[in-house]
Amino acid sequence: MTELLRVATAGSVDDGKSTLIGRLLYDTKSLFSDQLAAVERTSRERGDGYVDLALLTDGLRAEREQGITIDVAYRYFATPRRSFILADTPGHVQYTRNMVTGASTADLALLLVDARKGVLEQTRRHAFLASLLRVPHMVLCVNKMDLVDFDREVFEKIKEDFRRFATKLEIVDVTTIPISALSGDNVVSRSPSTPWYDGSSLLHHLEELHIASDRNLIDVRFPVQWVVRPRTDELHDYRGYAGQVAGGVLKPGDDVIVLPSGLSTRVAGIDSFDGPISEAFPPMSVTVRLEDDLDVSRGDMIARPNNQPTVGQDLQLMVSWMADAPLRRRARIGIKHTTRSVRAMVTDVSYRVDIDTLHRDESVETLGLNDIGRIALRTTSPLCYDPYRRNRTTGSVLLIDESTGATLGAGMIL
C-alpha cells in the first residue's frame, strides 16, 4: 500500500530549490524527456548559461517572461513506498500568502539554506510560517555542501543556529540533512562525501517518516456536508449525513451529539458505495446514518457527548491577511468554517507579528497584505470549533469579502 505525503517548499532560485526539485523528480523518474527538452529549449532561447529547472514549474506566461515564480505550483512524484504532492511556492515576503496556502495542507515543510550563507531571514520566515500553520514535520536541507568541501563544522553550526531559533517556535520535529542538490549528495542515497553524517538521505527520510499519528484520532468531529435523500421507492426512508471525518474514530453504535442543537442519538450505521464501514477516521469521506429522526443539516457537527468542540460566537484568531485592502476593527466579513458559513464582525486587532523577528507590534490598528496578526471576531451565529493546534480542520477558517466573494485571509483559531 503506498501512502500519500504532502510536502511544502518555499524559496528562491538562489538557494538551489529548483535544482533539488528537479533532481527529486528526475531520480524518481517523474520528469519526462519531453518536459526536459522543452526546458532546455526555452533556456537556450532565453540565452541562459544553464538549464533552468525552474521552468518546469513556472508554467504561466508572466512567470516565464519575467523569470520569476508567482504562484503555488504542484508537482507530483512517487516511489514504490509513497506518492508525494509537492507544493512549491516562491519565498519572498510578498508571497507570504502563497507560502501559507502551500503549508496549510502539508505534512512536511522542506526548507533550504545555502551552506555558504547559513540561516537567513528567509529561512526563519519559512520556519515561522510552517510552525504557524502547524506543519507537523520539518526538514532543513543544508544545500551546496560541495561548495564548503563537505565541512562538518559548517553543517553543525547551521544546525545549531536553526535549533536555537526553532526553540522560539512550536516545531515538533526537525531533521537537518547536508546535501548537494547539484551533484546529488544525500538526496536519493547516502553520500560518501559526508562520512560524519549518520542520518538518512532526503528521499529515504521522506519515504520513512511516520505520519499516521499526525492526525487527531481522539476527538470525534464530523461536520455534516450534505444530506443524502435518495427519494426512490426502495430507499424511501433513507436519510444519511455525508461528510469527511475531521477527527476521531466513529463507529456504529456510538452515542453522539449533534451540535449546535445539542440533540443526542446513536450512530445507526456508516455507509459507503463500497459497503458498510466499521470505523470511520480522518480523512475518510463517508455517510453516517443516525438512529433517531432528528433535524440535522449541512453545517451541523456530530461529536461524542463526553468530548465536544467549543460552541461559541467569540473567536480569537491568528490570521494571514491576503487582500490589498487592510483588515480593520469593526469590519464585517464572511466566515467559512468546516461546512458552515456565517457572518462576523472584527472586534479587535490585537497585534501584528514581524515574521522575520517574531516581534509583536501591539500598536497596529490594521493588518495589511501579507501581514500575520492576532484578531478577535464575533460571529452572527455559533460555530463548533477546536483550537487549530488541536485540529487543523475544525480550527481553521476562511475570511471572505461579502460583497465581492474574494478570499481575504486565513484564520487559525487559538
Added chain:
Amino acid sequence: MPVTGYELSHLEMLEAEAIHIFREVAAEFERPALLFSGGKDSIVMLRVAEKAFWPAKLPFPLLHIDTGHNFPEVLAFRDHRSAELGARLVVGSVQTAIDAGELTEDTRPGASRNQLQTPVLLDTIAENRFDAVFGGARRDEEKARAKERVYSFRDEFGQWDPKNQRPELWSLYNGRHRPGEHIRVFPLSNWTELDIWRYIAQERLEIPSIYYAHSRDVIERDGMLLAVTPLTPPRAGEIALPRQIRYRTVGDITCTGAVESTAATVEEVIAEVAATRITERGATRADDRVSEAAMEDRKREGYF
C-alpha cells in the same frame, strides 16, 4: 479498507478528497454539471461522483461538448454509461453550431475543431445556466494546469485569470460567485496519469476499447501517429501502415495521436505508463504543441 491501523492508501486519500469536493459543490451551487466525454479521466471522475452521493443518484446532469469528430467507440461508451447511471446527458454540438452558421470552420489541412469547442461550451453553460462545471483535468498534465485551483473561477466571458486566483487553503473551498460567473471544478487535480490507471484497475472500471492495444492503419505526421479516417486521410507522400497502437488520451480524432503499444489489459497499461518517459500530452496532443503557453492561452479564453 486497511487491515491494521487507521491508515489510508494514497488512492483512498485522493478519492476521499475528490468526494469532499463533489459534495461541497453540490451543497453550495444551484446548477452544477459534470463534463463527461467518455475519456478515462472523466470515467474516473464519474465513478467518484457516484460514490459521493450513493445511494442517491447524481444530483446533476452530465455534459459533453461533441466536436463531431469524436471516436465512435467513445460516443457509444458515453451514451451507455449515462444510461446505466440514469443520468441526464446534455450535449453541446460543434457541428450544429457550424451548420447554423454560428461558427466558421477552419478547413485548412491540419486544422482541428479544438478551438471551436470553447464557444460551444460557453453557450451550452449559459443556455443551461450552469454555475459549476466539473472537469477531469489533472495538475500533472500541463504547466498551466499545475497552477490552477481546484475551484477555477470564470468571469461572464468564461475567461480564466491566472494572476487573480483566490488562495485555496486546507479543504475550505470558497464558492462565492456572482450571477453570470461560473466555476470549473477539478476534483482530480492531485491525481497523476498513473493514479487514474490504478484506480481504473482497482474499481474494475469499463473504458472504451481504444485505450487498449489494437491494430489500426496509421500515418506518421509531425512525429505523431494519426489514425487514417475519413477526417484524417493520408496526404500526398504519406503512407498508411497497420500498426499495434493504443490511445493514451482521447480527444478530437484530428489532433489526438496514438502510441505504439502491446498493452491489452489494465495491468499492462499500468506497466507501460509507469515506464514511459514522455508525458501524456507531449506524446499525443497536437493542440498543445502550438506554443509553450498554448494551454494557458486556451484556458484564458474559456477552454476546459
